[in-house]
Amino acid sequence: MIKGMKREVAKRVFSKEFNYSKFKVGGEGEKEAVYVLTPLGLRCNRLFIVGVLLEKEEVKPDSDMWRIRVADPTGSFLGFVSKFQPEALEALVDLNPPEIVAITAKAKLLERGDRVIPLIRPENINSSDFQTRDYWIVETAKATLKRIRAIENGEEKAVIEKYDPDLEEFRSAVINALMKLKEEQNILEKGREFEREDKERKEVKKDLGFEIDEEIVDLSDFDIGD
Amino acid sequence: MAEDRFQTIVNEIYERFKVYGVTRKEIESRLKLLLFEFKVPEEEAKRTIVNGLRKNYNIAKGDLKTPIVKISQIEPNQWVSLKGKIIQLWEPSSPTIAQTGLIGDETGTARFVVWSKSNKKRLEEGKSYLFEKVVVDEFMGIKSIKVTSVSDIKEISEEIEVKEERGEIEVVGALVAIQQNSGLLQTCKLCGRVVKAGICVEHGKVETNEVLRLRGVLDDGERTYDLTLNEKCISSLTGIGIKEARKLAEEHLDRSIVLMELKKRLFGKYLKVSGELRFRSLNASSVEFYRPEILKEVEKVLGEEGI
Numbered sequence: 001m002i003k004g005m006k007r008e009v010a011k012r013v014f015s016k017e018f019n020y021s022k023f024k025v026g027g028e029g030e031k032e033a034v035y036v037l038t039p040l041g042l043r044c045n046r047l048f049i050v051g052v053l054l055e056k057e058e059v060k061p062d063s064d065m066w067r068i069r070v071a072d073p074t075g076s077f078l079g080f081v082s083k084f085q086p087e088a089l090e091a092l093v094d095l096n097p098p099e100i101v102a103i104t105a106k107a108k109l110l111e112r113g114d115r116v117i118p119l120i121r122p123e124n125i126n127s128s129d130f131q132t133r134d135y136w137i138v139e140t141a142k143a144t145l146k147r148i149r150a151i152e153n154g155e156e157k158a159v160i161e162k163y164d165p166d167l168e169e170f171r172s173a174v175i176n177a178l179m180k181l182k183e184e185q186n187i188l189e190k191g192r193e194f195e196r197e198d199k200e201r202k203e204v205k206k207d208l209g210f211e212i213d214e215e216i217v218d219l220s221d222f223d224i225g226d
Numbered sequence: 227m228a229e230d231r232f233q234t235i236v237n238e239i240y241e242r243f244k245v246y247g248v249t250r251k252e253i254e255s256r257l258k259l260l261l262f263e264f265k266v267p268e269e270e271a272k273r274t275i276v277n278g279l280r281k282n283y284n285i286a287k288g289d290l291k292t293p294i295v296k297i298s299q300i301e302p303n304q305w306v307s308l309k310g311k312i313i314q315l316w317e318p319s320s321p322t323i324a325q326t327g328l329i330g331d332e333t334g335t336a337r338f339v340v341w342s343k344s345n346k347k348r349l350e351e352g353k354s355y356l357f358e359k360v361v362v363d364e365f366m367g368i369k370s371i372k373v374t375s376v377s378d379i380k381e382i383s384e385e386i387e388v389k390e391e392r393g394e395i396e397v398v399g400a401l402v403a404i405q406q407n408s409g410l411l412q413t414c415k416l417c418g419r420v421v422k423a424g425i426c427v428e429h430g431k432v433e434t435n436e437v438l439r440l441r442g443v444l445d446d447g448e449r450t451y452d453l454t455l456n457e458k459c460i461s462s463l464t465g466i467g468i469k470e471a472r473k474l475a476e477e478h479l480d481r482s483i484v485l486m487e488l489k490k491r492l493f494g495k496y497l498k499v500s501g502e503l504r505f506r507s508l509n510a511s512s513v514e515f516y517r518p519e520i521l522k523e524v525e526k527v528l529g530e531e532g533i
């Protein structure tokens with residue numbers, strides 16, 4: 001990469017939206033990047049994904065080409081990692097499904113006859129954690145709802161022409177993802193409350209012990225006082 | 227053609243030739259002839275007049291004063307002069323480039339490249355210069371000015387207020403890339419470049435400093451920031467300070483283990499960074515893992531959807 005050049009932003013998109021993509025935009029002239037156009041009007045060249053690595057499988061033995069599947073609450077991303085992404089390939093060796101992973105990847109459309117298959121080519125993969133995954137869902141939900149609103153407001157005429165997306169379907173997928181997350185968080189919250197109560201009980205005990213100690217000190221002072 | 231456009235072209239040419247005694251009238255009549263009678267395209271007319279005047283007044287190509295323009299006005303393939311302040315110097319990507327970076331004035335910013343062959347004095351960050359006879363280039367929508375051997379650069383003392391986006395900010399984003407020039411590094415004591423095997427590309431065999439730093443990209447889904455974390459920031463996130471980094475490197479007989487360790491712990495994490503923003507560069511003064519209350523965040527989004 002030439003320094004000072006604009007870096008492609010890593011877009012946040014759920015697999016459901018991404019997997020409906022059929023069209024590319026851009027790529028006019030050698031210097032312009034190619035973007036995958038999603039049915040909600042996102043132009044993406046690079047993605048940031050936090051999800052569950054479900055499968056990791058070498059396409060052919062010793063081919064060093066790995067097929068991966070990464071799930072989010074709406075479905076899963078299909079990805080391929082090869083020796084052309086050395087950092088991702090190296091990291092993949094240490095990862096064992098199921099595992100939460102954070103990925104930056106190039107968004108691609110593979111054309112097979114009259115079929116178009118959206119897929120990702122990871123540049124970097126790293127093991128991640130539940131908190132990061134949860135925030136990714138929130139962030140991606142927000143970005144997706146914003147795109148839906150833009151279409152509703154008639155800002156994306158070209159997208160409607162190309163895809164005529166079922167906005168309600170995408171919206172309910174986002175809402176379901178959030179509701180599921182909310183449920184999980186409520187369960188977690190209950191666990192935390194229990195922990196807090198438990199801790200409070202212990203603290204009360206500790207306080208009690210401290211007062212008793214003081215009483216002892218007071219008493220002994222009193223005794224020595226003479 | 228609109229009258230004001232016509233006058234703009236006249237002025238442009240006049241500014242370049244007035245020192246030689248060329249009059250506005252002279253330019254106007256030639257321009258009228260070419261544009262309105264012969265219907266020559268604008269650029270061709272301009273070029274013809276400039277070449278004609280140069281011949282008439284015996285001005286060598288290299289001597290011709292180029293107009294002083296503002297950065298917001300520069301267009302590809304123009305020869306111009308401009309006053310600007312060096313905002314940032316970057317590590318050149320090729321030995322044919324002596325210096326490259328960002329220059330700015332009160333109207334905007336542009337990249338600049340000083341070719342090694344041009345043999346110019348080194349520019350310093352924060353200083354202002356008059357660049358004469360530089361050529362404007364464009365690559366991927368980004369304008370840059372090229373300093374060649376015919377260009378002149380003079381340091382100037384006037385203070386240039388650069389129109390820039392800067393100041394203390396707080397950003398939340400994902401760390402989506404960690405550059406190779408991160409980790410436990412040796413840098414040249416003279417220029418600060420990263421040194422490999424004790425050899426600086428500029429200064430040869432040199433004394434070095436050892437630093438722990440991270441260069442990466444913070445990305446909030448809408449824009450990216452070139453993030454720099456110093457030792458203090460790295461240590462507050464990972465517990466790895468320069469001592470621990472040295473120990474790691476010694477144990478593994480390999481410095482690159484430090485970079486690998488940082489990648490493992492930080493790549494893909496959401497960070498909340500406070501620091502100074504200069505264009506895309508964010509120099510962190512403090513950083514923490516971003517851990518919002520997810521339940522609250524979810525309820526907020528659902529609330530906005532009426533649920």
Ligand SMILES: [Zn+2]
Pocket residue numbers: 414415416417418419426427428429430432
């Ligand atoms: Zn040096």
